[in-house]
Amino acid sequence: MVSKTQKHVLITGTNRGIGLGLVKAYLNDGWRVSACCRSPEDAIELTSLMELDDDLVVYGLDVTNYDEIQSLASALKGVPLDLLINNAGYYGPKGVSFGNTNVSEWEKVFTVNTIAPQKMAEAFHPNLCLADTACIANMSSKVGSMEDNHSGGGYLYRSSKAALNSVTKSQSLDLAEDDITVVALHPGWVLTDMGGPNALIDIEASVIGLKRILDTISPLNTGEFMDFSGQEIPW
Template sequence: MPQLLITGANRGIGLALTELYLAAGWDVVACCRDPAQADDLLYLISDNPGLEVYQLDVTDYDALSDLAHELSDRPIDLLINNAGYYGPNAVLLGDIPVDEWRKVMEINAIAPIKVTEAFLPNLRLAKGTVANISSKMGSIEDNQSGGGYLYRSSKAALNAASKSLALDLAADGIKAVVLHPGWVRTDMGGPHGLIDADTSAQGIKSLLEQLQPQDSGKFFDYQGKHLAW
């Protein structure tokens, strides 16, 4: 069976993607910070023998190394770096919290690349794909409203790093893309999002199924539209 490893699998888009890939017959390694609190994810285990749930804080690089060692013999066909953090709302210029900015950058920009590094041997075994969940808010060209300093900058950094991933891993047959999942009604996206998590997940899965080598290093939304950097 093809194998997916996904972070931030306990809720929202991560949970919807986990459910969708399980339904399609994939084996799924689902990671989240606190499985004991991930009731919806744990509920899936009884009906899905291909689901494994692991505790992982993506910024705990020692724990990440340990998990990679534990899974060292597994080909990974698809790695979805989904775990993310928006940070405090309504941050205004003149009062930007530096500690929070560092936290947002660590989770959204640094950790996805470190997760990819950790599982590179697994991805090489399968000539797999890395899908980094970004945001349209990381598009510099699309920024028409200002603000959002913490989140925007973290996703722009992720986009830049993901482009380098695509170039550096091309020789290994590994594709890397960044994806805008849409404005989704989740804990992060809020109640006014335009789509639900299932719609986003279905679009992402469809896009990834159609991905070609020449698409590596590009920025897409969940409907397959190419987005500007």
């Protein structure tokens, strides 16, 4: 169980990459970590951390399965949650040009990147309300910025992150009375399976920056869209 003084974070998409990096960072900082991924049996590095740290619990969760989300919320009923990081994401096919959009893939990208963070926020809202101060961090992307779009294309992923930014803004307004801070974060172009080999920063640099932001965030920041270095990104 989470003690009254120990901070508690729930992170999705923790089997690898940024999600796994965030799990390690919060464990190192003494937090209780609820780590979620679709197939824990395949997440060897993640699950092996439970043998080293009692503050980690790994849950099997497909964020597109809303019954599973509700089941996890029921299992954690009454447990305060200081931070919800909606990190799970899906890029879909790359290099999608005008005239070549695959509708079924587009729906999948939206389901993971846009709808799931909203359903997670709704399901764990009671837990967030139990914390003294709480925050929802939605992992967005700079490509979701309308103003920063100078190249076109990227229809599936780009539009899903733009929509997530809209969800974030609405959440920040709707949850303000509950003292829940909500932000959209761009982790940078990171050397992960999604980011590819040409990315500019490694996972550690991204995680350090993201955690630094979340450690110092306040209600004054609610509704903001920032990159891992703390720079505000235009909508």
